[in-house]
Amino acid sequence: MSKLLHQRILVKFSGESVAGDDEHGIDPKILDQMASSVASCREIGAQIGIVIGGGNLFRGEKLNKAGMDRVAGDHMGMLATVMNGIAFRDALERAGIKTRVMSAISMSGIVEHYDRRLAIQLLSDGYVVIFTAGTGNPFFTTDTAGCLRAIETQSDLMLKATRVDGVYDSDPEINSDAIFYPELSFDDAISQNLKVMDATALTLARDHKLPIKVFNVNTKDALKDIICGEKIGTLIS
Numbered sequence: 001m002s003k004l005l006h007q008r009i010l011v012k013f014s015g016e017s018v019a020g021d022d023e024h025g026i027d028p029k030i031l032d033q034m035a036s037s038v039a040s041c042r043e044i045g046a047q048i049g050i051v052i053g054g055g056n057l058f059r060g061e062k063l064n065k066a067g068m069d070r071v072a073g074d075h076m077g078m079l080a081t082v083m084n085g086i087a088f089r090d091a092l093e094r095a096g097i098k099t100r101v102m103s104a105i106s107m108s109g110i111v112e113h114y115d116r117r118l119a120i121q122l123l124s125d126g127y128v129v130i131f132t133a134g135t136g137n138p139f140f141t142t143d144t145a146g147c148l149r150a151i152e153t154q155s156d157l158m159l160k161a162t163r164v165d166g167v168y169d170s171d172p173e174i175n176s177d178a179i180f181y182p183e184l185s186f187d188d189a190i191s192q193n194l195k196v197m198d199a200t201a202l203t204l205a206r207d208h209k210l211p212i213k214v215f216n217v218n219t220k221d222a223l224k225d226i227i228c229g230e231k232i233g234t235l236i237s
Contacts (some may be wrong), residue, residue: 004044004045007047007121008046008047008153008154009048009158009227010049010092010157012050013052013088013217014162015059017034034091035094037223041224044224049155050088051081052081052085054078054079054159056080058080058112061073063077063111075120078132080105081142083110085130089101092128097128098126099130100122100130102131102132104132113217119167120185132219138219147201151205158210158211159213159223159226162196163216163218165219166180166233168180183234183236186206186237194235196234197212210224213233219232221233
């Protein structure tokens with residue numbers, strides 16, 4: 001059995017990753033692949049919290065630019081994360097993984113309201129806990145929500161799944177000469193405005209000494225290899 005380096009982790013998946021090649025909607029095959037990745041980590045004893053974005057369905061900032069009130073748009077985005085969370089729960093449960101969905105916005109009868117102490121107990125008991133509806137407040141990204149939930153649940157590491165291999169000095173999908181950073185300080189990530197996360201999320205993680213690993217979600221066994229200590233992606237600390 002592989003030896004865990006990080007016992008409790010928080011994984012942040014983007015909403016776009018759920019959509020697959022379509023960029024919009026939900027691709028069940030992608031969810032099944034994500035569930036398989038999570039299952040391999042559970043098999044070696046990892047405790048896993050998940051935050052999932054909603055950009056595949058709604059994005060408040062984009063709607064705001066189109067003329068919609070920003071708060072209304074952000075509330076719609078929060079609801080989109082709940083939809084993604086329910087879909088992911090279904091994929092995980094079909095893979096035989098005990099899963100609970102918690103929402104920062106009360107939705108009795110659909111998902112549970114977020115309770116920090118209960119979340120920690122569920123993680124300790126072997127449940128995968130999916131945190132939805134962001135922080136429950138407009139103007140905050142799901143990256144910030146991920147950092148917040150990781151800190152609240154005393155996670156050892158936050159992992160951000162992206163479409164590229166880690167953090168670069170520019171977008172590697174546009175610039176083939178982009179420079180890859182295997183390690184990076186929070187201050188450098190913030191001062192260089194590297195776009196890996198918003199400044200609020202990075203500052204929160206820095207102030208609470210929460211290390212962040214940025215990795216390619218499409219790399220086979222990346223999640224399991226990272227929590228076992230493999231040098232994959234970019235470590236921000």
